[in-house]
Amino acid sequence: MFFLKKEKESAFHHELRKTRESFFYKIKNLFLRKSKIEKNVIDHIEDLLLSADIGTKTTIKIINNLEKRIQKEKYRTTQDLYDFLKKEIENLFIDIKNESLEKKIKYHKKPYVIMIVGVNGVGKTTTIGKLSFFLKKKGFNLIIGASDTFREAAVDQLEIWANKAQVSLIKQHMHADPASVAYDTLQSAKSRKKDVVLIDTAGRLQNRIGLMEELAKISRVMKKIIPESPHEIMLVLDASTGQNAFEQVKKFTHFVKISSIVLTKIEGTAKGGVVIGIMDQFKIPIQYLGTGEKIQDLKEFDGKKFINSFFENNES
Template sequence: MFFLKKEKESEKTFHHELKKTRESFFSKIKNLFLRKSKIETNVIDHMEDLLLSADIGTTTTIKILNNLEKRIQKEKYKTTQDLYDHLKKEIENLFIDIQNECLEKKIKYHKKPYVIMMVGVNGVGKTTTIGKLAFFLRKKGFDLIIGASDTFRAAAIDQLEIWANKAQVPLIKQHMHADPASVAYDTLQSAKSRKKDVVLIDTAGRLQNRIGLMEELSKISRVMKKIIPESPHEIMLVLDASTGQNAFEQVKKFTDFVKISSIVLTKIEGTAKGGVVIGIMDQFKIPIQYIGTGEKIQDLKEFDGKKFIDCFFEEKNNER
């Protein structure tokens, strides 16, 4: 009974956190369908406008609408409710083939320490996310250490130290403008000697200097391999959901020079652009591991694609 209650509370909270996206987009889709019972020729055009307005992206929008039009021709749908149900199914299908292996399981069954490199441009909430993730994993019973390899900004080191203290996780740091790879090296050495389960490595987010950033990330990886040959085991990209299409561009640029294992989507509770999740999953086939849902240290949740879609399409009488 306790676990059922916790699951219902989690779904309720998830539903609340995605309220802005649902009300701005998916409720409009449903209202469009509910206004008329029969499928009209212009309903696809209206759907295209709404899909694009949610920052799902042109490529994914075209894919969804093409599949819907084929269904209409093949199965002769007569009502908009039929079309509405299939729209949900089409969006669900975009998530099916993307394996989102639980990070906790990967850590548990991998040789320790498990090294996670955190990447993302400045301003997306990367430092905050590292603190939240450290807190989340510590609550799951893992022993962690954090490395402050974003030495480009003094504020980054100070902010990370604040979050590390909140999470009660030790931090390895040096001075501003220190060699980021040196910090990573010291962190992994410390992690091995202290038998830590997980290492979180922060990195700089100067994407405007792509060549310099690429070289820096490559150097950090090379140096870490001297301590742990297969590291980093995970490269996690942090994105700000509220930036919409800009988030697509960030994924494109980072995947040009580093292999992204998973994504953390932040600030999703404050945006109407949650449809960006659908486009990213479809176009890049990179699993979304967590979503940030607030400013508090506990405001990080595991991403569940089915719940994500269900919360948009389910009936909520009190929101009409």
């Protein structure tokens, strides 16, 4: 059958191993037991989609379309069902514009200012270090602003990553005004003709009003130096939190316009389906995947390759 064919390993093969074991092989085993479509097969697929943390709304959409397609096109076998399921998930990605960050930086007036947001513990500081290293390898000259002055040791941790990436860091003392740090960073970026500015921010989402006011103040102050900044607001999420990641997107999009998402810790979770649900429900492009602890462990997201890996089989 189709899933016994050896396929070439994709770029996401290793990173999606746990998700694939949880989702693909369960789908495979379900279809191995059935040669014709039965009513309860759809119910089993629904359960498997939910178990992959694709989310209730997106799962219902996929299942409804699956049932309509079966009725309309008279699908007969599980091969047909499998092919449609993959196609239906691919369709969720079609209308989401996902221009590469490299391209946006290249064709925009410099410096290009990116504000990084996300709750504590999702890997925000690590992501800034990885992103700095990634963009520097692409030939861009960067500077980082340590505007998370609230969390103890946040500046020290960011400085370690900045040194690893060999990127300049602007910092002040703990509990300094975050907007002041951002102001100094943009001034330095302009005078030193930097291509990209990364601004770290606090992640204490439990104090939503305070955080909203702080992010708004940082934006206002940066506009005094570069009126159109920030050009991008990038949200960092932890894939292993599953449905909690959905809630974080909802909360942040209430008070800032999220441009793109970085999903971290994808390699260590069976909840990789959260990618599908987030893109479907919020229409926000996922720009990068954090795939490990090393500074080079950041990959550009490709929806088609992701889906292929989500469904691929690597048995001989």
